[in-house]
Amino acid sequence: RVIGSGIVPTAMEMMxxxxxNAVETAMNFGYPKDAGAILLIEVDGLIDQVNEDLQKVxxxxxxxxxxxxxxxxTSWERERLWAGRKGxxxxxxVLAPNYYLVDGVVPRxxxxxxxxxxxxxxxxxxxxxxxxxxxxxxxLHPCILFDEREPNVLPRVLEAGGQILKACVExxxxxxxxxxx
Numbered sequence: 001r002v003i004g005s006g007i008v009p010t011a012m013e014m015m016x017x018x019x020x021n022a023v024e025t026a027m028n029f030g031y032p033k034d035a036g037a038i039l040l041i042e043v044d045g046l047i048d049q050v051n052e053d054l055q056k057v058x059x060x061x062x063x064x065x066x067x068x069x070x071x072x073x074t075s076w077e078r079e080r081l082w083a084g085r086k087g088x089x090x091x092x093x094v095l096a097p098n099y100y101l102v103d104g105v106v107p108r109x110x111x112x113x114x115x116x117x118x119x120x121x122x123x124x125x126x127x128x129x130x131x132x133x134x135x136x137x138x139x140l141h142p143c144i145l146f147d148e149r150e151p152n153v154l155p156r157v158l159e160a161g162g163q164i165l166k167a168c169v170e171x172x173x174x175x176x177x178x179x180x181x
Contacts, residue, residue, distance in 0.1 A: 001060045001063075001064060002041060002056075002057055002060055003108065003136065005056055005060060007043065007053050007056055007057060009041050009042055009043050009057075009136055010042045010043060010044045011040070011041070011042045011134075011136065012039065012040070012041045012042070012134070012135045012136035013039070013040045013085050013132070013133070013134060013135060013136075014037055014038065014039050014040070014131070014132065014133050014135045015031075015037065015038050015084070015085055015088055015130075015131070015132050016036065016037045016115075016130060016131040016132075017035060017036050017037060018095070018128060018129070018130035018131070019088050019091075019092075019130040019131060019132050019143075020032070020033065020035060020037075020038060021033065021095070022088065022091040022092050022094050022095050022130060023084040023085075023087065023088055023091045024084075025091070025094045025095075026087070026090070026091035026093070026094045027083070027084060027087055027091060029080060029081075029083060029084035030080070031084055032067070032068055035067065035068070037131075039061070039066075039135060040081060040082065040085055041057055042078075042082075043057065054071065058071070085132065088130075088132045089101070089132070089141075089143065092130060092143050092145060095128065095130065095145050096128070096145035096146055096147055097147050097148070097149075098145070098146050098147060098148045099130075099143040099144060099145050099146070100143070100144040100146070100157045100158075100160075100161055101141055101142075101143055101144075102140070102141065102142045102143075102144065102161045102164045102165060103139070103140075103141060103175070103176045103177070103178065104139075104140055104142075104164060104165050104167075104168035104169075104173060104174070104175060104176065104177075105137070105138050105139045105140065105168060105173045105174050105175075105176060105177030105178075106138045106140070106168050106171045106172060106173035107138055107171070107172050107173065108135070108136075108137070108138045110138070110171040110172060110173065111133075111135065111138060111140075113171055114140065114164075114167055114168060114171055114173070115131060115140075117163075117164070117167040117171075118131060118140075118142050118164055118167070121160050121163045121164055121167075122160070124163075125156050125157075125159065125160040125163075126156070127144050127145065127146055127156060127157060127160050128144075128145045129142045129143065129144050129145065129160070129164075130142070130143045130145060131143070134177075137177060138173065138177065139176075139177040139178055140168070142164055144157050144160050144161060
Protein backbone atom coordinates (compact mmCIF):
# COMPACT_ATOMS: atom_id res chain seq x y z
CA ARG A 1 0.00 0.00 0.00
CA VAL A 2 2.83 2.43 0.72
CA ILE A 3 4.29 2.10 -2.76
CA GLY A 4 0.80 1.92 -4.27
CA SER A 5 0.07 5.32 -2.74
CA GLY A 6 2.80 6.85 -4.88
CA ILE A 7 5.49 7.01 -2.20
CA VAL A 8 8.79 5.45 -3.22
CA PRO A 9 10.68 4.79 0.02
CA THR A 10 14.44 5.01 0.13
CA ALA A 11 14.26 1.67 1.94
CA MET A 12 11.56 -0.63 3.25
CA GLU A 13 12.76 -3.63 5.25
CA MET A 14 10.99 -6.29 7.30
CA MET A 15 11.94 -8.66 10.11
CA UNK A 16 9.58 -11.28 11.50
CA UNK A 17 9.08 -12.17 15.16
CA UNK A 18 11.83 -14.79 15.18
CA UNK A 19 14.34 -12.32 13.69
CA UNK A 20 13.23 -9.68 16.21
CA ASN A 21 13.83 -12.18 19.02
CA ALA A 22 17.34 -12.88 17.72
CA VAL A 23 18.20 -9.19 17.39
CA GLU A 24 16.81 -8.28 20.79
CA THR A 25 18.57 -11.18 22.51
CA ALA A 26 21.89 -10.40 20.83
CA MET A 27 21.83 -6.60 20.74
CA ASN A 28 18.77 -5.16 22.52
CA PHE A 29 17.80 -2.33 20.18
CA GLY A 30 14.39 -1.91 21.76
CA TYR A 31 12.25 -3.54 19.10
CA PRO A 32 8.90 -4.76 20.46
CA LYS A 33 9.45 -8.40 21.41
CA ASP A 34 5.76 -9.23 21.10
CA ALA A 35 5.48 -8.02 17.50
CA GLY A 36 4.80 -10.53 14.74
CA ALA A 37 6.99 -8.39 12.49
CA ILE A 38 8.46 -4.94 12.11
CA LEU A 39 8.56 -2.89 8.95
CA LEU A 40 11.24 -0.21 8.67
CA ILE A 41 10.39 2.48 6.14
CA GLU A 42 12.69 5.34 5.23
CA VAL A 43 11.80 8.31 3.04
CA ASP A 44 14.05 11.14 1.98
CA GLY A 45 13.90 14.42 0.12
CA LEU A 46 13.08 18.01 0.92
CA ILE A 47 11.68 18.47 4.42
CA ASP A 48 8.15 19.40 3.33
CA GLN A 49 7.91 16.34 1.08
CA VAL A 50 9.38 14.09 3.77
CA ASN A 51 6.84 15.33 6.30
CA GLU A 52 3.98 14.78 3.84
CA ASP A 53 5.25 11.28 2.98
CA LEU A 54 5.76 10.49 6.65
CA GLN A 55 2.15 11.37 7.44
CA LYS A 56 0.90 9.21 4.56
CA VAL A 57 3.07 6.28 5.61
CA UNK A 58 1.91 6.52 9.23
CA UNK A 59 -1.74 6.72 8.10
CA UNK A 60 -1.34 3.63 5.91
CA UNK A 61 0.38 1.72 8.70
CA UNK A 62 -2.42 2.58 11.13
CA UNK A 63 -5.06 1.56 8.58
CA UNK A 64 -3.27 -1.76 8.10
CA UNK A 65 -3.33 -2.46 11.85
CA UNK A 66 0.13 -1.51 13.05
CA UNK A 67 0.34 -1.82 16.82
CA UNK A 68 3.08 0.75 17.18
CA UNK A 69 4.68 3.39 14.98
CA UNK A 70 8.06 4.92 15.80
CA UNK A 71 9.52 7.84 13.94
CA UNK A 72 13.16 8.75 14.23
CA UNK A 73 13.59 12.46 14.87
CA THR A 74 17.38 12.39 15.17
CA SER A 75 20.10 10.68 13.18
CA TRP A 76 20.98 8.64 16.29
CA GLU A 77 17.41 7.31 16.53
CA ARG A 78 17.42 6.52 12.81
CA GLU A 79 20.73 4.66 13.04
CA ARG A 80 19.50 2.70 16.05
CA LEU A 81 16.32 1.60 14.25
CA TRP A 82 18.37 0.41 11.26
CA ALA A 83 21.22 -1.17 13.23
CA GLY A 84 19.14 -4.14 14.30
CA ARG A 85 17.99 -4.91 10.78
CA LYS A 86 21.53 -4.61 9.49
CA GLY A 87 22.75 -6.95 12.22
CA UNK A 88 19.90 -9.45 11.96
CA UNK A 89 21.83 -12.17 10.15
CA UNK A 90 24.67 -12.00 12.64
CA UNK A 91 22.18 -12.25 15.49
CA UNK A 92 20.83 -15.60 14.25
CA UNK A 93 23.62 -17.29 16.21
CA VAL A 94 21.64 -16.80 19.42
CA LEU A 95 18.90 -19.03 17.98
CA ALA A 96 20.97 -21.75 16.31
CA PRO A 97 24.63 -22.41 15.54
CA ASN A 98 24.00 -22.49 11.77
CA TYR A 99 21.68 -20.98 9.21
CA TYR A 100 21.09 -21.45 5.52
CA LEU A 101 20.19 -18.20 3.80
CA VAL A 102 17.72 -18.48 0.95
CA ASP A 103 17.56 -15.66 -1.59
CA GLY A 104 14.36 -15.48 -3.60
CA VAL A 105 12.18 -12.71 -4.93
CA VAL A 106 8.44 -12.39 -5.54
CA PRO A 107 6.23 -9.55 -6.71
CA ARG A 108 5.50 -7.32 -3.69
CA UNK A 109 1.83 -8.26 -3.94
CA UNK A 110 2.80 -11.90 -3.24
CA UNK A 111 4.87 -11.29 -0.09
CA UNK A 112 2.16 -12.50 2.29
CA UNK A 113 1.59 -15.59 0.15
CA UNK A 114 5.25 -16.53 0.15
CA UNK A 115 5.56 -15.90 3.89
CA UNK A 116 2.65 -18.27 4.49
CA UNK A 117 4.43 -20.86 2.36
CA UNK A 118 7.72 -20.33 4.24
CA UNK A 119 5.79 -20.97 7.47
CA UNK A 120 4.36 -24.19 6.01
CA UNK A 121 7.86 -25.31 4.97
CA UNK A 122 9.08 -24.65 8.51
CA UNK A 123 6.30 -26.79 9.97
CA UNK A 124 6.67 -29.55 7.37
CA UNK A 125 10.44 -29.85 7.84
CA UNK A 126 10.54 -29.15 11.58
CA UNK A 127 13.13 -26.43 10.98
CA UNK A 128 12.72 -22.92 12.39
CA UNK A 129 12.89 -20.20 9.72
CA UNK A 130 13.46 -16.53 10.53
CA UNK A 131 12.54 -13.99 7.87
CA UNK A 132 14.30 -10.78 6.97
CA UNK A 133 13.68 -9.13 3.65
CA UNK A 134 13.54 -6.10 1.44
CA UNK A 135 9.81 -5.42 1.38
CA UNK A 136 10.23 -2.61 -1.13
CA UNK A 137 11.29 -4.96 -3.91
CA UNK A 138 10.03 -8.36 -2.74
CA UNK A 139 13.48 -9.83 -2.16
CA LEU A 140 13.35 -12.29 0.74
CA HIS A 141 16.01 -13.88 2.86
CA PRO A 142 14.50 -16.72 4.88
CA CYS A 143 17.11 -18.03 7.33
CA ILE A 144 16.68 -21.75 7.88
CA LEU A 145 18.09 -22.37 11.36
CA PHE A 146 19.77 -25.64 12.24
CA ASP A 147 22.63 -27.36 14.02
CA GLU A 148 24.97 -29.09 11.60
CA ARG A 149 25.91 -31.59 14.33
CA GLU A 150 22.40 -33.05 14.16
CA PRO A 151 22.50 -36.26 12.11
CA ASN A 152 20.90 -36.02 8.65
CA VAL A 153 19.85 -32.39 9.09
CA LEU A 154 21.54 -31.03 5.95
CA PRO A 155 19.26 -32.84 3.47
CA ARG A 156 16.23 -31.42 5.33
CA VAL A 157 17.74 -27.93 5.23
CA LEU A 158 18.43 -28.15 1.49
CA GLU A 159 14.95 -29.53 0.86
CA ALA A 160 13.41 -26.65 2.80
CA GLY A 161 15.45 -24.14 0.79
CA GLY A 162 14.36 -25.77 -2.44
CA GLN A 163 10.71 -25.68 -1.43
CA ILE A 164 10.97 -21.97 -0.63
CA LEU A 165 12.58 -21.17 -3.98
CA LYS A 166 9.99 -23.28 -5.80
CA ALA A 167 7.24 -21.31 -4.05
CA CYS A 168 8.89 -18.04 -5.14
CA VAL A 169 8.87 -19.14 -8.78
CA GLU A 170 5.28 -20.46 -8.56
CA UNK A 171 4.20 -17.06 -7.24
CA UNK A 172 5.69 -15.25 -10.23
CA UNK A 173 9.13 -14.56 -8.80
CA UNK A 174 12.65 -15.77 -9.42
CA UNK A 175 15.45 -17.56 -7.62
CA UNK A 176 17.19 -14.33 -6.69
CA UNK A 177 16.66 -10.64 -7.07
CA UNK A 178 20.02 -9.34 -5.99
CA UNK A 179 22.91 -11.61 -6.77
CA UNK A 180 22.21 -13.16 -10.15
CA UNK A 181 22.30 -16.84 -10.94
